[in-house]
Structures are given as C-alpha cells and as structure tokens.
Amino acid sequence: MKRILIPTILSLLLASAGAAEVPASLKGAEELATLPNGAWLALDKRGLRLVGSDGRELAVLPLRGEQLDLRPIDGGALAVVVDSNAERLQPVRVDTRAGTLAALPVLPDTGFGIEAACMYRDGQQLDHVFLVAKDGQAQQWLLTGEPHLVRRLALPTGVEGCRVDDAQATLFVSEEEMGVWAYGAEAEGPSARTPVALRAPWGKLKEAVGALAVLPGGLAAIDAKGALLAWRRDGANWRAVQPRSLGAQGRVAGKLLVQTAGEWKAPALPIVMPRMQTEPVARAGDAADDPAIWVHPGDPSKSRILGTNKKQGLLVYDLQGTQTQLLESGRLNNVDLRQDVRFGAERFDLAMATQRDENAMVLFTIDANGSLAEAARLPTGLGDIYGACVYRTPEGGMDAYVNDKDGRYEHYQITRANGRFGAKLARSFKLASQPEGCVADDRSGLLFLGEERRGVWVTSARADQPATLKMVMPVGPLLHADVEGMGIYHGADQSYLVVSSQGNNSYVVLDAKAPFKVRGAFRIGMDPAKGIDGASETDGLEVTSANLGGAYGRGMLVVQDGFKRMPDGAQNFKAVAWEDIAEALKLE
CATH class of the missing domain: 2.120.10.30 (TolB, C-terminal domain)
Structure with missing residues (x-):
C-alpha cells in the first residue's frame, strides 16, 4: 500500500x-x-x-x-x-x-x-x-x-x-x-x-x-x-x-x-519521584508483591526492606536496593513485621508472610543485623490464603490477620511455648468479596481492610472486640479498584493511611483516625537522571516514619512496581521519601 x-x-x-x-x-x-x-x-x-x-x-x-x-x-x-x-x-x-x-x-x-x-x-x-x-x-x-x-x-x-x-x-x-x-x-x-x-x-x-x-x-x-x-x-x-x-x-x-500535539491538560494528581529502586526479583512475570520495612535499632542506615517473590520466596534488600538475602520459602504473597515483640522474657523481631501452596503463615525471626531465618509454618483454616498483616498488641505480643479470596478473615494470636511458635485462632469475620491488603494501627487499635472492588473498611484490631465493619472510603472518583496495599505513617502529631489505588496507578492518603479525612493522592513518576522508572499496578506497599537518614529523614514509602521499565525487566520495588509526599500533598 x-x-x-x-x-x-x-x-x-x-x-x-x-x-x-x-x-x-x-x-x-x-x-x-x-x-x-x-x-x-x-x-x-x-x-x-x-x-x-x-x-x-x-x-x-x-x-x-x-x-x-x-x-x-x-x-x-x-x-x-x-x-x-x-x-x-x-x-x-x-x-x-x-x-x-x-x-x-x-x-x-x-x-x-x-x-x-x-x-x-x-x-x-x-x-x-x-x-x-x-x-x-x-x-x-x-x-x-x-x-x-x-x-x-x-x-x-x-x-x-x-x-x-x-x-x-x-x-x-x-x-x-x-x-x-x-x-x-x-x-x-x-x-x-x-x-x-x-x-x-x-x-x-x-x-x-x-x-x-x-x-x-x-x-x-x-x-x-x-x-x-x-x-x-x-x-x-x-x-x-x-x-x-x-x-x-x-x-x-x-x-x-x-x-498532533493533542490537547494538553495538566495531570490531575501530583507526581513524586522515586529516590531508589531495588534490584529486580529473580523471576519474570507477575512475581514481586508486597514489601515491609525493618528499622535497625542502632544504625537506621542499616535498615532493611523485605519483599515477597510469589514464585520463589522472601527477598531482603538494603536501603540502596541491593539484595542481601533470599529465603526460598515458596510462594509467599503478603508480608508484614513487628519489632520488639514480647513473649514472657523473650523478645523478637518477627516477620510473617502467607504461603499460598500450604495455606499457612510463615514466621521469620530477624536478628540485630537484619538477617532473617524461617522460624515456623503455622497452618490456617483458609482454602486460598492471600493477604496478611500483623499487630503488636498493647500487652506486647503479636496478632496476625490472614484472608482468603472468598472474603474470609482469620485473626490469630501468635504464641510461644517450649521454644516454639504457635498460633491460636481468636476470631473470624468476612467481607462480601475479595480482599487482600490490610494494616493494623498499633497506636489506635484499628484494623483497616481493603476490599478490592468496594473500598476500605475499618474495625477493631483487638481479639476481644467484635469485628464490626465500617466503610472508611468507598471506591469512587479518587480511589480506583483494585484496592491493594496499605500502610500507616505515624507522624509526631498525625497518622496517615496510605492505600494503593491500583486502577489508576496512584496512592491515596487519608487520616488514620475518624472521620478519616482524605488528604489527596499522588503518582510515582520516572526519574530519567537516576535511570529509575515510575511505579504502576502496585500490589503491596509499606511506609515508615522512622528517620532512616539522608533523603529519608522523615521516613520512606516502599511500593511494588508492576512494570519494570527503562529498560524492561523483572519487577522490583521503588522507594519514595516521605518528605516528597508531604510536600506534594501539603501534609503536616
């Protein structure tokens, strides 16, 4: 032609x-x-x-x-x-x-x-x-x-x-x-x-x-x-x-x-730049899923980022994005952690991930240098385990929440006896459709739950309280399905809930206490000077307010990136300085 x-x-x-x-x-x-x-x-x-x-x-x-x-x-x-x-x-x-x-x-x-x-x-x-x-x-x-x-x-x-x-x-x-x-x-x-x-x-x-x-x-x-x-x-x-x-x-x-320049319109959401990206995971396709952040108790610059590889196991990175450890624990989906968890006279830093082949929780101990070791595999009553989060109770112990694709949640209290970890089912409840992301606020005792197609719910994180669900933010103009990863930023005066709005490749920020005022949303763009692409189709995320030094003096957000670009490659995780988010959204 x-x-x-x-x-x-x-x-x-x-x-x-x-x-x-x-x-x-x-x-x-x-x-x-x-x-x-x-x-x-x-x-x-x-x-x-x-x-x-x-x-x-x-x-x-x-x-x-x-x-x-x-x-x-x-x-x-x-x-x-x-x-x-x-x-x-x-x-x-x-x-x-x-x-x-x-x-x-x-x-x-x-x-x-x-x-x-x-x-x-x-x-x-x-x-x-x-x-x-x-x-x-x-x-x-x-x-x-x-x-x-x-x-x-x-x-x-x-x-x-x-x-x-x-x-x-x-x-x-x-x-x-x-x-x-x-x-x-x-x-x-x-x-x-x-x-x-x-x-x-x-x-x-x-x-x-x-x-x-x-x-x-x-x-x-x-x-x-x-x-x-x-x-x-x-x-x-x-x-x-x-x-x-x-x-x-x-x-x-x-x-x-x-x-053919088109009709240019300013982007509706502010864009923040990633400060760092991790090395890619060792499996192609949809592999990386959910991160967690461990803060070194003596030297924050030696803190670690944990990330799940759904086809292999658990990855550990330093703050420069270099992989320091791989634990081949199988098809791990979500991961969360708490530090200084007390079991009588014993204290542990513990991470928990969901193992999808076994429908089990996998516990990892974290030593003072940020090295992980698998400590236990704890069965659940779920048929298709999916998302998870943990909660450090006011008494100092740790509870775990795991969900199933059919909407069921199981709430377990992690136990320690005779040198072994165990799990005791404390309560069960259900969302109407598929959940995944959740996060517990240790300060307020609230548990936030993401129902992928409907929005964000809140209930009590306490095992001795009924799981009465209240809608915090429905899917709508700002929050786009799927609702995915969640994290809580604990500022000096204000705590914020950060939610992955996967449907429009953005991140919504709202107050982590009633009336849950929405503070805005942002996207993560590419930084050509550093050779770091943006982030999209984010499954899991985590945020900390800990002073990790340098650009991360006010903390860090880590997100899973569904598409690794510049150049194409296996998925990885991107890190954003909280200072940049606060400036973009005019947060306190």
Whole structure:
C-alpha cells in the first residue's frame, strides 16, 4: 500500500473548512507540520525546511527523511524525523525566533528499519518517541535529557503510521489492511489494545488507512481513496463521526491535524519521584508483591526492606536496593513485621508472610543485623490464603490477620511455648468479596481492610472486640479498584493511611483516625537522571516514619512496581521519601 501523507489530510480539511491555502512554497512537501507562531516545518527532497508564516524559507537541514512529528517548547518546537538512509531517529531543535534548525544527537540504533515514528508528552511533560518496525517490533524512547530506552512493545505487523493523544495518553497505530488500533501510551502499564475502526469483516472500514492525526476528543485519518475519516471517543469505545463534529475549524483544525500535539491538560494528581529502586526479583512475570520495612535499632542506615517473590520466596534488600538475602520459602504473597515483640522474657523481631501452596503463615525471626531465618509454618483454616498483616498488641505480643479470596478473615494470636511458635485462632469475620491488603494501627487499635472492588473498611484490631465493619472510603472518583496495599505513617502529631489505588496507578492518603479525612493522592513518576522508572499496578506497599537518614529523614514509602521499565525487566520495588509526599500533598 502506498503511504498516505499528511498534506493530503491537511488540504482536505482546510478545503472543507474554507480556510486559506497552504503557502505555495510548501505545496511540494511530502510531510508538513505547523508551528505555534504560524511558521511551518516541511519535509521534501531537499530535507527538513523551516518556513516562515509568509512562505519565506528560514533554514534547511539536509537529509532524506520521513515520519515528521513535533511538540511545542519555549521558542519553537522539538521535532523528530526518521533519517531514511541511516534508519535512525533524528531529533531537531526548532527555534522560530532565531529561524534555525539544530540537529540533536541521533538515537541509538534500534536494530530494525523504522516504519513509523510519533512523539508523546507524558504527565510529567517528559517527551517520548515511539518507533515501529514493519514486522511489529516497537520501542518507546525517552527524549528528555539523555535518551533512554523505556520499553519494548509488540504492535501489529504492517503499521503505516502512528500518532499519540497526549491528553488521553493514547497511542494510535494504523495497521495495513486491518484498520486503526488504540494502545496505552503510558510506559507504566500493559500494552493492551482496543479497536478504533477495522476493515470488513471485522468492522465497517471500506479502505485501508494510512496517516493519522489527533483532534480534540478524537482522531482523524485519510483512507486509500482520499476520504477523510474521523472518530470520537465514546467511553471505552469509538464511534465514527463527521470530521467537523470534532471541532475541526479552519486553520486551527489544520494545525491540530499536522502538529498532533493533542490537547494538553495538566495531570490531575501530583507526581513524586522515586529516590531508589531495588534490584529486580529473580523471576519474570507477575512475581514481586508486597514489601515491609525493618528499622535497625542502632544504625537506621542499616535498615532493611523485605519483599515477597510469589514464585520463589522472601527477598531482603538494603536501603540502596541491593539484595542481601533470599529465603526460598515458596510462594509467599503478603508480608508484614513487628519489632520488639514480647513473649514472657523473650523478645523478637518477627516477620510473617502467607504461603499460598500450604495455606499457612510463615514466621521469620530477624536478628540485630537484619538477617532473617524461617522460624515456623503455622497452618490456617483458609482454602486460598492471600493477604496478611500483623499487630503488636498493647500487652506486647503479636496478632496476625490472614484472608482468603472468598472474603474470609482469620485473626490469630501468635504464641510461644517450649521454644516454639504457635498460633491460636481468636476470631473470624468476612467481607462480601475479595480482599487482600490490610494494616493494623498499633497506636489506635484499628484494623483497616481493603476490599478490592468496594473500598476500605475499618474495625477493631483487638481479639476481644467484635469485628464490626465500617466503610472508611468507598471506591469512587479518587480511589480506583483494585484496592491493594496499605500502610500507616505515624507522624509526631498525625497518622496517615496510605492505600494503593491500583486502577489508576496512584496512592491515596487519608487520616488514620475518624472521620478519616482524605488528604489527596499522588503518582510515582520516572526519574530519567537516576535511570529509575515510575511505579504502576502496585500490589503491596509499606511506609515508615522512622528517620532512616539522608533523603529519608522523615521516613520512606516502599511500593511494588508492576512494570519494570527503562529498560524492561523483572519487577522490583521503588522507594519514595516521605518528605516528597508531604510536600506534594501539603501534609503536616
């Protein structure tokens, strides 16, 4: 199929809107893009040309190029074009005030011929580019600062073109002979696709689609016979509309089509940067799950982060993210710990994790240097053990709460007799549907429970109290299902509950006491300078207010990251300084 070029879309749209013609000096261009002040970028046989609003040529960058795209920056634009001879992406700094084009360092070799390229500006206002091969290989690169390979994708074969709607974080690709697909452009997430418009017999498209252009609220394209097509987002689906109904009016519409910068909106939630990431777990796929934090009693810098690997066992890391220990205890899901737990004259630091093959609790002792040893396996009455948390009672002992996917909770009192640990069932209760995350507040005696599809509940953590459940925060505008990991931050004057809102890759913070005032939510972004990607699809988390030194003087939040990027790899855990969260949400 012959490539369908953007000027065709531009000419059709401008003609349909009764707008002025493209300057005569640009009519031979193969690809065009408009700039904020009325200037133009044009790709033709001479190279990339910068042309003023009066049609006068201002600068030329000689190359044989294709796949022009850009995003506005102060004083001009950052543009990308594929050097067809070298098969490398060439970024270009466009300065409309000085009338210059400056070639920036080319991206490293992708290892494939580039068939399509398009830019994306994310919620942190970092610039990315998607590069797609004819056989469906694809890569997402970060352009801001030093280029980084963010992730690899598998896209359809025969991709003719791509464009990104920044506001909706949506990547559109046109597949030869098939139609148009929409993918998530955010690196922190799965590359699932939905159809926008497909050819018969799968859809109503009559012709193949080539070039694409983003419009506010939708997408436009041109088919093989030159017809202008448009679609509007309708919830999770798309419906065909007339191009004018997307707001395409005159020259403004033309600029949106060829510039494809999208309708930029500031991110709804503040973004905080990770300070550290752990080494990846030793198993691929959905493996890492839940962290816990052990604070060294004498030297906080020697504290440890525990993390479960659902396919292997329990991992231990130092505060720099280096793995110090692996305990191959099997399929461990959730982990929690308490320090200085008293059993008569004996004192222990204890961690407890759920073992899914045995439907058991596994107890670990932690010595003064932060080394763990398995101490006991304690059976439960559950058929599909899942989440867990522990509570240090006012008397100094430890209770454990474990749940089942069917909603059941069992509350055990950990015992110690004749040098052995045991467990005594104290009470049972049930949520209506699947839980996982929970956390007990040792200060207040409250137990918070997450019901994945419904929200956060609270009840008494005490074994001698009834398990009367009260809804604290339902799933809604801020908290998105699944409700996952939970942790409690104990400040000097205020304690906060932190909850993983997995459905929108964010973390909600609310007071840990009635009336449970919501303080806000945030996301964890990527830090290109440190080479640390963001966090998404978080299962478990933990937070401490202990002074761990340095950036963690006010404590640390540790979260499981569902997608390891920059580059792709096995899952790991990310650490965030509480100071950064407090600043972002204006916490006390």
